[in-house]
Amino acid sequence: MEAVLKEALTAARARRGGPGQALLGDAEAVARACHDMAQRFHQGGKLIVFGNGGPSTDAQHVSVEFVHPVVVGKRALPATSLTSDAATLTGVANRDGFAEVFAYQLPILAAEADMALGLSSDGDCANVRRGLETGRELDLLTVALVGGDGGAIAASPAVDHVLTAHTADPLVAKELHVTLYHILWELVHVFFEQPGVLEPEEVS
């Protein structure tokens, strides 16, 4: 058995090189997303995160990342995941269908300067797409972390920033998403440390 497992490990390693390297090519898109997110936080916005299955745990991870920074001295920023409240999730799914679980919550919980961040390994999760579309209707900044060819989410005009893990393997996509949102968190703070690059709040 050990010989076959060793071989499988070598293959698993090989499947991670290309997609990991491809991430370097998306640095510009990451930087633009960080800048827009920093603007929203600067305006008092909060980050609202959602996904299904493995990515639902990532939604919670993103949220805790911003609320409770691991680097001492970084400011806490408001974030919440829409995946941890089983009562609401099952309640909405039961009455309105599973495609509505995130879209239902957004108009009730979101304020004007907020951001909607949806995670989907294949880019085809209907409820994540519905959440992002609802976010757009509410004038939220919309960000998607997807994999594969990006699916319907990447193609949707409702998404401001699409960041893609270039792999069809959902587990490898998840690994790259972890890196992507860690970088988003860390580099949003760079804009806070350079106060000149955030627009003064508009006076209406």
Added chain:
Amino acid sequence: MPPPSSDSGAGGFGGSIEGLYPFLYAGDSDVESVLGEVRRSTEEKAAQTLDLRLRMLDEYAEEIVACAAAMVRRFARGGKLYAFGNGGSSTDAEGLVQAFLQPPAGGSPEEGAPAGGWRPLPAGCLTADVACVTALSNDVGFEVIFARQIAAAGRPEDVAVGLSTSGGSDNVLAGIQEAKQRGLLTVGFAGYEGGRLGELAASGVLDHLFVVPSSSIHRIQESQTTVYHVLWELTQRGLAIQEATP
């Protein structure tokens, strides 16, 4: 402009200075310069994490194979996997459990799947039951939240996986110790130099320990994710082999 410092306190900066001098700071050149800095930093971190991930798979190759083979033997005996951790690591525990309980759809040989596709296996996350976690924290203490659940549910054929970045979380250490006492296979994840989980591995309380040699909590978690995904995949492959050879 000075380069962004990753450890400087951002606390009073963004609001107050700009609030005092709102018009001194609006310049496109500044934005472009910081965007360039952020882009370079993104490339650097992406390269670092890929390097660390591949190094983990290389340097721990034998340990990963041995751990997967041991997990195969536990699952073949009807065992269940329990995973636990705090904060970000609690979401990794959930993610790991989710992969076992509800593997990715399909599963082609190119993705490493055995001929029959991925199979669901019994697993539970010890952070998911908020009633249980708050009851134990409130009545006894936060350090027992995993150990007490292992004591209640753990059987000798099971597997306990504790995730920590520091290697020093009291409740993770207690959970691993309780699991070892009850005969479970014990697997740990840590960063830095292994911390107190490293001591548990040295004394034989931890059967398998994977230490990501980094001092960045983010890079540690990213490599841990890769290692537990590969462990999951090899466990799947091993179970298929086990069944094919009577």
